[in-house]
Amino acid sequence: MGFATLSLIAGREAANAGGEFRAVNPATGQNMEPAFISATRDDVDRAVRAAQEAFLVWRKRSAPERARLLRAIADGLDAAAAELVDRAQQETALPEARLQGETRRTSGQCRLFADVIEEGSWVGARVDTAMPDRKPLPRPDIRSMLQPLGPIAVFGASNFPLAYSVAGGDTASALAAGNPVVVKAHPAHPGTSAIVGRIIVESIRSCGAPEGVFSLLFDSGFEVGQALVQHPLIHAVGFTGSRNGGRALMDMAAQRPDPIPCFAEMGSTNPVFILPGALRQQGKQLATGLFGSFTLGAGQFCTKPGMVFLPSQPETTPVLDELRRLTSESGAFTLLTPGIATNYKRSLQSRREETGLAMQEAKEAKGMCAVSAALLETEIDDFLANPEWSQEVFGPTSLVIRYQQREAMMRAAEELEGHLTASVWGTDADLAEYADLIAILERKAGRLIFNGFPTGLEVSDAIVHGGPYPACSDSRFTAVGSRAVLRFARPVCYQGFPEASLPDELRNANPLGILRMINGNTTREAVSS
């Protein structure tokens, strides 16, 4: 067996002191071997203390040294891809190709953050040089740059066993910024988590990084996560998951004697607005694209389009017919966990009983985690009267809302809560006519998509994966893309310090060659002293 079944604390296995749990294979409903051992409160304390000790060293390591660790992890993930995909497939029932892609995305994210910190300008260095002769008072020399926060608690997500999990974006961005991480593994994929944990521990050793920069804690319940977020030496939290889970962590972080930042990405319903011209132009293609998007990954993406506004016009019926056909003829989908499958079925059952909501379903699926796709349909007046229908249902379902009047659709847009994304399908003429819709959606979502569907998230410099609450705990940050590193850093200012005591990023000569703002001008030049 290539992985430990105990928590990993600063490179060592924890004592075998906690309760046992097993992953469930969602495809078979069977418990999987081996058993994993939950961490204890004592393990949490040891992991966080080791992280704090490592922080003192890690925060002073040069960017190339930190980048080396991230690249070693990336190489380790790529080298173990077959083992990872095999175990992850058993633990999640996600398709092989998807898990292969996700492995590449995960190693790619590690390399992206390695590139970001090696380039170095992300620290936002600023220098205001002294003006000793200024009247009425001289100006001192003032310099500042971003520095890491301290040990970060990271929670693995159920729906991305790699990209949002042990070595996912939260871990990679936190490590990149100079923070240690203590990861709480998601109990649905402990084996995948353990393999990644092994890869990170090996990478730390091969790079000579302090062992405490990473610990991995198992727990099938909530106790470890709670102890982690409440630990006095934890400085911030990164979480991807449900709204309930995220809000619980937000509340815990806010209620500490010393509140800490909690970045929780909690998903959303990702409204799609089909405008009249686009419906005329695209016709049934829209049905194919939409069905593909809301069933991708069995509808378990944070970016799944869960509500679609469709104008009533001649092309509406064929598009809806096609959507109904695709839905009713679709095969069974296997969800990630029995709990997620139960929630999905329960949500559909409650919607089945609602007046004003029609449902087209595929034939009943058999198996503990097996579910059928479902297309919900309603009229906009019923939708406006039932705001709870806009809530996210995790799984292969979407709600089509037909509108006759532009005004009603605009009102629905205005009443949206915060979402990760909002998509608009339109022609150029539609866009001109509906400019006020775009102006509304800019206030509602982190990412607007034109003539596309929201699933399939690019990891890049410009991407934003966040948005107003409840999509995200703090809309000022993003979970994905190079900007994600900003969640885990804060500006520190040096006033009147001699060259020799300044970090390299702030020295006159600009030895790292980074972009800096010097007396208001952004440049790679040295400070003339």
Next chain:
Amino acid sequence: MGFATLSLIAGREAANAGGEFRAVNPATGQNMEPAFISATRDDVDRAVRAAQEAFLVWRKRSAPERARLLRAIADGLDAAAAELVDRAQQETALPEARLQGETRRTSGQCRLFADVIEEGSWVGARVDTAMPDRKPLPRPDIRSMLQPLGPIAVFGASNFPLAYSVAGGDTASALAAGNPVVVKAHPAHPGTSAIVGRIIVESIRSCGAPEGVFSLLFDSGFEVGQALVQHPLIHAVGFTGSRNGGRALMDMAAQRPDPIPCFAEMGSTNPVFILPGALRQQGKQLATGLFGSFTLGAGQFCTKPGMVFLPSQPETTPVLDELRRLTSESGAFTLLTPGIATNYKRSLQSRREETGLAMQEAKEAKGMCAVSAALLETEIDDFLANPEWSQEVFGPTSLVIRYQQREAMMRAAEELEGHLTASVWGTDADLAEYADLIAILERKAGRLIFNGFPTGLEVSDAIVHGGPYPACSDSRFTAVGSRAVLRFARPVCYQGFPEASLPDELRNANPLGILRMINGNTTREAVSS
């Protein structure tokens, strides 16, 4: 009389429906004319709704239009300087020269943010161009930039009736980013607040800005502030004041059905570390500088040095003697409000009863808000055993902590909570020997000062006025300097949008000439399409 005694809601006086209150002249203890009328919950609702309506217009105004308003406010403040200083002096007992300087700082801050948004690069625009031929999947065109959050609740501070009040840094940065503001005036200086409110309303009219971008609410209690922070259309909070007040607002913001960012700058004790070489070199000058700094503004600065670590060596006694002499011979100080004076006297009284704490005081001051300076002294072992002695006492007092052993001083540094500033006095040799002290302080404060005192805050690009809790609610932001605008904005991403529907900041040609990150390179060039 040149100002309204009623709240100003989107340019109009509120109904005369709330309770009356008066400012107290701290120098005389007398109530001042005229009476001001507290806002009602209904006024709060109307102000916030007007702000939301104005937001839809204001967020789309060009940067030069928003800058024009900020400059009009700045000019209005400068033109009314005599009136402002006169009223503020009566309401705060702060010296005329200080208030003149503060008026200039306040108008200067408005102009700084006008410059920042006119230059335009602050939005952090990023463009990742499409790669239609990329394998396995094409990359869409992705662009993003910062956009405003929505109506911001701003709380005026007692200790800066201008620079952290109605047209202070929170208001200026929020308006600059494209947000409306609803200001809760501090009840200790309602007249000053009303004059500034009048200036802002006049500026809004002269610039043709939507009237709802600014409202000013009076209240002598907590009800208006609470209703404001809990209002569903308020999107963030800016506060400067006490730890208790700030924490109450943080908790309220976090407990909303939709939690919102609350930036609270809550002050700190601002430790000063005198290293052995500096003490030898500087001698009694240190006493003069330190006394000047901890009594500046009657010791009512957030950056007041409230604890000073002093090594025990031959030069210690003359420095301490000088500090004691300056303290005992100092005249009376007039604090801002009877409440602040009472708290100061109560804090000193409780310290007077502590064992291990010596106190040197000036002769007793007479008057409701009059207090005497006090120098507290202790040994580091007593200090380490009494962590509560490190708490901020607002007023003209500071605590000197003598240390024999480097280790004890380092332990005290490690046990510090979050502070706005930490100052170090040293020679180059001291700095080399105490590099680990700097490394500790980087984790404890927002701004480190070398061979200087923390009072006298520069408003610039590189400044940081923030720090880990409890100095500040979120160490990732600053209350002062051009970076302060980042508190009130969030990234919004556009995927696959045609040129015509993009904000100017993201268009290919870069019509605003701002710095942007294009495919990873920061440049003012156009996007080649």
